Amino acid sequence: MSKARIWLLGLMVLLQGMPAHAGLDGAALRLLQQHPPSLRWDNVESSPWWVAGVRPRYKFHLGMHVVSFGRGDSTTVLVPARAMLRITRPKGELHAAALLAQLADTPGLFQDVSLVAGSDGHSLILNPQRAHSVLVRLIARKSITDLALFISRYEPNGWSLHYRDQVALDGAKRVGIRRADQRGSRQFWLVAPGQPASAQLTGPVRVALQHRLIYGAQAQQLHQDYRIRLLLDGKPWRTLQVETSLETVQPIYVGSAWLAGGGAQALGQLETDFLELPPGQHELRFKVSAPLYVRLLAL
Missing domain, CATH: 2.60.120 (Jelly Rolls)
Incomplete structure (x- = not known):
């Protein structure tokens, strides 16, 4: 499926209405109250x-x-x-x-x-x-x-300034992602089904988990669902059920595509979930149902 066709399909599906992302959890709601969007x-x-x-x-x-x-x-x-x-x-x-x-x-x-x-x-x-x-x-x-x-x-206004420490993901490839209206790229990690990735964290800590769905060449719908299963110290902890749609605000470039004059990649909107880990040393492991670009930002 060509990128042009994905964008045209996206326009058509947008007009049919789509369900919203899952409701805010307590941490996200507190941050929203402290830093209302502009x-x-x-x-x-x-x-x-x-x-x-x-x-x-x-x-x-x-x-x-x-x-x-x-x-x-x-x-x-x-x-x-x-x-x-x-x-x-x-x-x-x-x-x-x-x-x-x-x-x-x-x-x-x-x-x-x-x-x-x-x-x-x-x-x-x-x-x-x-x-x-x-x-x-x-x-x-x-x-x-x-x-x-x-x-x-x-x-979003203010909350991202407090999340300055980026946490590396073991077992995942690091890539730079740049939106056309942004200066410089943001570092994300490629996480795919069957290839678990993990992060080492010291609690208590609050982290922002950001992720974008990678739309494959065979994608037939703009609206897509995916899951992120989180295991804390080897035990099931949380499952994030995400509903997203194609990013249409600005083109997004991955890796060196921007410098090389390559085309934009079809990605989902940037989704953010907030996690609070208890005291102690922890391994946070990710298992996903679809290919994603992921990053962890610690408070």
Whole structure:
């Protein structure tokens, strides 16, 4: 299955709705309360967020991608689950009457929705309030130029700064993973079924376990389930049942692919679980149901 087909399949499946990741445990909830996530806005530049119609173009004097409409022109964008769409006109006023907004939970079934005016007089906001991705079509009621489109996301704030010590995994290959919008690569370990990996830890300690699913060439669905069985000192300890989907925010490069000009790899979203180990010397062993990139960060 080609990477292009995986991305197209991902777009289709996103619109069908997907279950959320398992609920937060006590440690994760405490960290979230101490360090609430920050709201960020990403400029819509191209696919997968831009889907059809007038394509965003980069304007140097504005420093962002924008769309310009003649009367009756339209553009369609993908808004992820629990995200918002913001339409901004940096160099002029923007009123809701200028655009007709339509939303589709199912491809092709668009319904009119209302845009909310921002307090600055230059922005309109649409909050679908959906637990799944939707398509939003904007249709110009009159000619209008230089509209920038932004998709919201919440970024973890603060907790990762406290997890500075990376724990090596015995029996696993170390690789560098770089998201296109990040400086430098993050070190992960490749863990595969039938090839147990382990880490040596001294408790009491709290660790963040981060993992990404590797989508194989035969993957037929964007939404995937996998398990991570954790054995503490040779005894079954915890089983993590994970539901994930394809990472579509930014391309991800593994190893030297970025420097060599190679293509991005199809990986799952970055999932994080928090573990608290009791006092003493421990061996934490991993058994996985699918190939993963994994890393352990100790507090």
